[in-house]
Amino acid sequence: xxxxxxxxxxxxxxxxxxxxxxxxxxxxxxxxxxxxxxxxxxxxxxxxxxxxxxxxxxxxxxxxxxxxxxxxxxxxxxxxxxxxxxxxxxxxxxxxxxxxxxxxxxxxxxxxxxxx
Amino acid sequence: xxxxxxxxxxxxxxxxxxxxxxxxxxxxxxxxxxxxxxxxxxxxxxxxxxxxxxxxxxxxxxxxxxxxxxxxxxxxxxxxxxxxxxxxxxxxxxxxxxxxxxxxxxxxxxxxxxxxxx
Numbered sequence: 001x002x003x004x005x006x007x008x009x010x011x012x013x014x015x016x017x018x019x020x021x022x023x024x025x026x027x028x029x030x031x032x033x034x035x036x037x038x039x040x041x042x043x044x045x046x047x048x049x050x051x052x053x054x055x056x057x058x059x060x061x062x063x064x065x066x067x068x069x070x071x072x073x074x075x076x077x078x079x080x081x082x083x084x085x086x087x088x089x090x091x092x093x094x095x096x097x098x099x100x101x102x103x104x105x106x107x108x109x110x111x112x113x114x115x116x
Numbered sequence: 117x118x119x120x121x122x123x124x125x126x127x128x129x130x131x132x133x134x135x136x137x138x139x140x141x142x143x144x145x146x147x148x149x150x151x152x153x154x155x156x157x158x159x160x161x162x163x164x165x166x167x168x169x170x171x172x173x174x175x176x177x178x179x180x181x182x183x184x185x186x187x188x189x190x191x192x193x194x195x196x197x198x199x200x201x202x203x204x205x206x207x208x209x210x211x212x213x214x215x216x217x218x219x220x221x222x223x224x225x226x227x228x229x230x231x232x233x234x
Contacts, residue, residue, distance in 0.1 A: 031220045042120070042207050042225025043159070050220070088158050092221055103172065104221055106158040 003027070004091055004107035012113040016078055021087050021110045024071045029091035032072045033104070034063055037086040079114045086111050118142070120226035122208050128232045134196035137229045141189070141210030148185060149223065150193050151207040159207055165191065195231075203233045 007022045023032070031050045035043035047056050049065035049072060056063045060083075062075040076083055090104040121140040129135050141148050146167050151159035162181065164172040167188035176183065180199070185191040195202055209223040 033220065033222060040230075041227050042209070043223075044225070045222050048220045048222060086156065090158075103161075103164070104223065106160075108158045109156065111156050 004089055004105050006087075006089060006107035006110050008110060009108070010111050010113075012115065013079055015080055015114055015116050017114075019076050019079055019112070021074045021076075021112070022071070023073070023089035023091075023107055025091060025105075026070065027091070027105075028069050028094050029105075030069070030094045032065055032069075032089060032091045034072070034074055035088040035090065037088060037109075038084075043086075043088055076112075079112075081114045081116050084112055084114050120208055120210055120224055122206075122226035122229055124229055125227060126230050126232075128234065129198055130234050131200055132197040134194065135198050135231060136192055136194045137206050137208075137231075139191045139193070139208030139226060141191070141208070142224055145210035145212055145224070146188065147211045147221075148191050149207075149209040149211075150183060150191070151209065153205045153207055153228070155205075162193070198231075198233045200233050203231055205230050 005024050013019055031048055033048045034046045036046055037043040047063045049063055052067045052069045054065045060077045064073050086109045088109045089107045092104055120142055123138050127135055148165040150162040152162055153159045161175055163170055163176045163183050165185045168185050181195055183193045205228040207225055207228045209225045211221055211223045
């Protein structure tokens with residue numbers, strides 16, 4: 001069974017601080033997605049990383065996929081209150097049937113609060 | 117372009133009552149998902165449709181939950197009878213089903229229906 005562990009589970013910081021959220025697994029994923037979910041809304045896709053070692057930047061957010069494609073990190077620079085939300089990672093499996101390839105494995109999320 | 121639409125947004129019912137949720141996916145998205153999400157946690161897949169066929173319903177509690185996707189577009193998720201433990205947010209998502217290079221199963225979510233069972 002493929003599992004994705006996210007850490008920390010909760011994070012409360014002051015505006016302007018930097019933070020890193022981690023997504024780890026013992027399984028290899030063909031790609032990995034990061035979503036952000038605000039209260040009362042559904043998750044919204046931020047980025048998809050595909051290649052081992054890949055780094056993608058989205059304004060103040062930097063996403064990295066591990067070389068072995070088993071882990072990923074999200075780094076936020078100079079956090080703002082608008083970054084508050086639940087950050088979810090989701091991995092797409094490797095191999096197997098086409099049906100399994102399309103099944104995302106979800107982490108439990110990191111709940112981030114950025115205080116003004 | 118309209119996103120995934122869900123209704124109702126909120127539902128409060130007493131235990132043992134039935135409840136139904138409706139979802140309209142993004143136009144052209146052949147794959148539709150129903151998830152259940154508890155507060156502060158990740159989504160748990162209940163059922164996945166490819167067009168009108170349920171291709172993964174292994175996590176759907178079939179004694180009380182049912183779903184349908186008529187004509188491969190809109191979908192309805194039903195709970196009958198509801199139990200206290202069913203209180204959660206029920207999310208619908210859709211994605212393109214095109215196989216091959218570049219399809220990473222990126223999902224687009226509706227706002228969810230928050231169910232409270234008293």
